[in-house]
Amino acid sequence: MQNVDVLLGLQWGDEGKGKLVDILSPRYDIIARFQGGPNAGHTLMFNNKKYVLHTIPSGIFREEIINLIGNGVVIDPIVLMKEIKNIEAEGIEVKKRLLISKRSHLILPSHRWLDAASEAMKGKDKIGSTLKGIGPAYMDKTGRNGLRVGDIDQTNFKDKFEQLYQKHLQLLKFYNWNEINEDQIKEWFESIEFLKQMQIIDGEHYLNEALSKGKKILAEGAQGTLLDIDFGTYPFVTSSNTITAGACTGLGIAPTKIGNVFGIFKAYCTRVGSGPFPTELKDDLGELIRQKGKEFGSTTGRPRRVGWLDLPALKYAIQLDGSNELIMMKADVLSDLDTIKVCTHYHFNNQVIDYLPYDLSNEDIIPIYQELKGWKKDITHCRLKSELPAELLRYIEFIEENTGVKISYLSVGPDRDQIIKL
Numbered sequence: 001m002q003n004v005d006v007l008l009g010l011q012w013g014d015e016g017k018g019k020l021v022d023i024l025s026p027r028y029d030i031i032a033r034f035q036g037g038p039n040a041g042h043t044l045m046f047n048n049k050k051y052v053l054h055t056i057p058s059g060i061f062r063e064e065i066i067n068l069i070g071n072g073v074v075i076d077p078i079v080l081m082k083e084i085k086n087i088e089a090e091g092i093e094v095k096k097r098l099l100i101s102k103r104s105h106l107i108l109p110s111h112r113w114l115d116a117a118s119e120a121m122k123g124k125d126k127i128g129s130t131l132k133g134i135g136p137a138y139m140d141k142t143g144r145n146g147l148r149v150g151d152i153d154q155t156n157f158k159d160k161f162e163q164l165y166q167k168h169l170q171l172l173k174f175y176n177w178n179e180i181n182e183d184q185i186k187e188w189f190e191s192i193e194f195l196k197q198m199q200i201i202d203g204e205h206y207l208n209e210a211l212s213k214g215k216k217i218l219a220e221g222a223q224g225t226l227l228d229i230d231f232g233t234y235p236f237v238t239s240s241n242t243i244t245a246g247a248c249t250g251l252g253i254a255p256t257k258i259g260n261v262f263g264i265f266k267a268y269c270t271r272v273g274s275g276p277f278p279t280e281l282k283d284d285l286g287e288l289i290r291q292k293g294k295e296f297g298s299t300t301g302r303p304r305r306v307g308w309l310d311l312p313a314l315k316y317a318i319q320l321d322g323s324n325e326l327i328m329m330k331a332d333v334l335s336d337l338d339t340i341k342v343c344t345h346y347h348f349n350n351q352v353i354d355y356l357p358y359d360l361s362n363e364d365i366i367p368i369y370q371e372l373k374g375w376k377k378d379i380t381h382c383r384l385k386s387e388l389p390a391e392l393l394r395y396i397e398f399i400e401e402n403t404g405v406k407i408s409y410l411s412v413g414p415d416r417d418q419i420i421k422l
């Protein structure tokens with residue numbers, strides 16, 4: 001039985017994963033985050049309220065559903081504590097619904113400082129990191145120096161911390177970084193005490209046992225496929241595998257258990273931070289879409305860069321993820337436009353290609369667009385496919401023809417209700 005479905009972003013993040021996980025979660029017993037950390041910001045909207053989750057899976061507002069933070073996630077206990085307290089303030093018993101894998105790694109305050117120091121040193125070549133300590137925490141994980149959630153109960157935890165912290169202080173000297181804040185260390189230890197009250201488990205055993213009992217799991221991705229450490233627009237990427245394969249390593253689930261892969265994308269593209277973006281709109285139209293789509297980072301508040309839909313990039317992501325169902329978001333944002341452009345190919349090295357070349361950053365890539373007619377209608381109140389304008393149905397069909405994959409849901413606004421099954 002392939003009872004693990006995966007939902008992940010096909011672009012550069014912020015596709016609307018949080019909203020869709022929240023919508024789909026009643027079909028599942030367990031929602032499990034498999035990678036990334038508090039660099040993520042997943043927005044949910046219902047009952048006229050907006051919630052942004054950074055570490056907690058987006059099934060947390062549904063009763064009877066277990067939410068697991070998997071081993072592939074890096075956790076900042078300070079951020080997690082605040083997040084838990086905020087949701088508890090809504091009357092939700094987070095401790096009952098939330099499980100944390102012993103094998104997830106901890107982000108220390110000094111990981112955040114190292115992130116900032118590394119970006120400062122890179123100057124104009126900076127990644128545009130969220131500065132949440134993600135890169136340095138994953139470096140310590142793969143460098144075999146990291147602290148894991150399962151370590152917090154061990155008698156030598158303070159020693160392990162001290163060893164790593166001293167190493168970080170040495171590294172910070174190399175960066176000439178002086179903004180050391182001991183108060184943050186104190187706060188971090190307080191949050192570790194808070195973490196001890198949570199249900200800390202062997203995530204891989206728990207999930208595999210649940211599967212053997214016929215339970216259904218939805219694995220929730222963070223970031224997006226084009227930010228994947230191996231296949232994204234390196235070096236302008238995050239430090240984890242954001243693709244479907246990451247769900248296996250990030251949860252301890254075998255590839256043979258994976259069923260549906262929901263690939264989610266916006267009707268256009270956005271990117272926050274540095275790095276190549278072939279279809280970027282640096283003009284008034286880009287600004288218009290940014291304002292209409294409220295394209296400002298959920299985690300950092302930075303303005304998101306905006307551009308047309310990029311089919312070569314989308315096809316690449318679908319291939320890497322094995323997405324068999326697509327979900328298109330934010331179609332409502334394009335409703336005012338007379339025409340909508342879609343990049344179908346690139347001009348590259350005097351050739352016309354329809355795939356992503358190795359290094360997007362150093363090469364001259366000129367997108368080739370096809371223009372489609374806009375629908376010029378407010379669609380935010382539509383709830384049925386039959387209510388959608390013909391031009392939008394054509395836009396959907398065009399993407400399906402080019403990718404070879406069906407779009408099964410269309411999102412027409414930020415609210416939980418604003419979704420159409422196609």
Ligand code: GDP
Nearest residue numbers: 014015016017018042043298330411412413414
């Ligand atoms: P995530 O990181 O993939 O979960 O996405 P974010 O939450 O960072 O960004 C998506 C943003 O778009 C949020 O502010 C959502 O409330 C909003 N959103 C989601 N779906 C739609 C939609 O269909 N239309 C509009 N206008 N906004 C949407």
Ligand code: IMO
Nearest residue numbers: 013014039040041128129130222223238272273
């Ligand atoms: P969600 O899950 C959009 C981007 C950062 C930066 C690069 C590396 O909400 O879709 P990092 O902090 O990981 O070192 O930053 O990746 N980035 C995201 N962009 N959505 C995200 O998460 C992101 N997480 C990281 O802006 O360019």
Ligand code: MG
Nearest residue numbers: 014041042298
């Ligand atoms: Mg986001």
